[in-house]
Amino acid sequence: MNQEVSPINIVVLASGYGSNLQAIIDAINTNRLSARLTAVISDQKNAFALERAQRENVPAIYVNAGKKPDRIEFDRILLEALYGLKFELIILAGFMRILSAEFVERYHGCIMNIHPSLLPRHKGMNTHERVLRNGDEFHGATVHFVTPELDAGPIILQKSFRVAFDDTAERLKERVHECEHQIYPQAIQLFAESAISI
Ligand code: GAR
Secondary structure (H helix, E strand, O other): OOOOOOOEEEEEEOOOOOHHHHHHHHHHHOOOOOEEEEEEEEOOOOOHHHHHHHHOOOOEEEOOOOOOOOHHHHHHHHHHHHOOOOOOEEEEOOOOOOOOHHHHHHOOOOEEEEEOOOOOOOOOOOHHHHHHHHOOOEEEEEEEEOOOOOOOOOEEEEEEEEOOOOOOHHHHHHHHHHHHHHHHHHHHHHHHOOOOOO
């Protein structure tokens, strides 16, 4: 890590298990990533990601948006949660909601996402199953800046591997996770070094 780089403040949004969040925490704790984790926010009360935050004494915030909030209403509540937090970058790490265009424009160039495919292939859900169905030779993960169009923002880093003949969707998920845990901290570090921007 470039020791000259002053740490950036990041907020992580996660809906589930949070293995990418953990990879980011580990990279910070081992000085591979010059960042401070300000808070973890989840739309799921029982997300294990929230527990990972608590273990690090980082504020773990559950955004209770009710049963079926529309995108605008959810983002209004999310903005409330973000209000007062210090951050230069919002990290989507398995955050399973689509943010409104208004929200994305507000934080233009300051939201990153990780996606379980080699974008622009396989935007959206069920990427591992689609890779198998298509007989793709390669699969992998992508870190990109978030723009209003889903999974279409500028690509920052990708890591790929050759699909094995006996790979299952579950095995592909594991292999993609291994790629993700490497490239997400690296991409955030590039941002901290001001080496990338939209
Ligand atoms: C990751 O594989 C990430 O790429 C994916 O969810 C998983 C979360 O895992 N994100 C999306 O599919 C977003 N469209 P994690 O909770 O263990 O980090």
